[in-house]
Amino acid sequence: MFTSNPFAELSATIPPIVMQTYVAVMVLLVVAGTVYDTLHKKSARYFFRNWRHASRTGTRRVGAGEMASLAARTVVVEGLMSGEFCNLRRRIAHLLTMYGFLAFVIATAVMVFRYPTPGTPAPAILPLLWYLGALLTCVGGYWFWFFIRVDVAAEGNSRFRVVYADLFILSLLASATSGLIWGYLQSAGNSWANPVFGLHILATTVLFGSVPWSKFAHMFYKPAAAFQKRVEEANGSRSNLPPPADRPETFGSARQQARHY
């Protein structure tokens, strides 16, 4: 099961060109949705206005080399390692979901475009990556949904209360879960495979088609915000925040003796 390409088996009922068109349409929906979201919420205008303000109020100029270094650090720390999270559990759950989703999507695209039929057998690593990606997405996503989600952990709401903000995580979980079940049922020759595949397509279409209304576009905005934060630290503007305390031995808990009692 884990080494057989589910899309090659599917090509017996759905022509590869239809699958490829569907994937291309999903990519276009993400691009169009992100652009619409940016224009509608004026995110880019807000970003550049903050950028100009930070440059104007900064105490030192950040050179091109330092800027490139900051960008590289943002990609590695905030992008690849989700370094902005202060809570370790949230960070681990986010990493599981993010890398699972990326593996799931990339393996899908490669199998659909490069190995769409049984006549073009895919390397065993690709289906394995597809199943593993879906599984990681489910582990990270359900952990977040049931235990870490702020609505549950801080607000004390029911784990099963659904709100508008859940559109992204729920459609992502529905897509990964139904994908896993469909792959299993299809490899087992079960007649429920087709209805579950229908659910998978529905969930995936909602996931990629709801970008303007969901949190999907955060994968583009968050790195930009993290980069801006690093630049503000470097040029001294710091969003008006005070500089880090430089003498904790005098002012902080590293003092030798308390004096304010």
Next chain:
Amino acid sequence: MPTFVYMTRCDGCGHCVDICPSDIMHIDPKYRRAYNIEPSMCWECYSCVKACPQNAIDARGYADFAPLGHSVRVLREEKKGTISWKIKFRDGTEKDFVSPIRTTPWGSIKSPAEYEAPGGDSFSNQELAHEPEALKVDELPTLAPLRRETG
């Protein structure tokens, strides 16, 4: 001067929801970011501003008395045990202050759960929990128990 949240900085961790004494910091059901649900009930205690690990919360001065770009920003550094304030006045003057927030290393104070649970006889004791040892004294003065008048 109610608080507000920079949505691009907030990561929806819920620290402000936990700490707000007015219970007015909550999570927006549309964006899953924190927001002040009732600005008129905010008494500017700055608890959420200090607790926010992303420095995403700020306090806004009312336009009738605090215009022209003043700001009060705060940075809490747990490891150093410091809290720093940056006051920017309307005329552009800036002042920085640093204060201690504790006298012991971060993480060194035992939580209530780590103490031994009090026994039933504590109900008749005049001392509060962990007294007198938590006050670093040997003994506290106590009142003589009242005697019930009979007859």
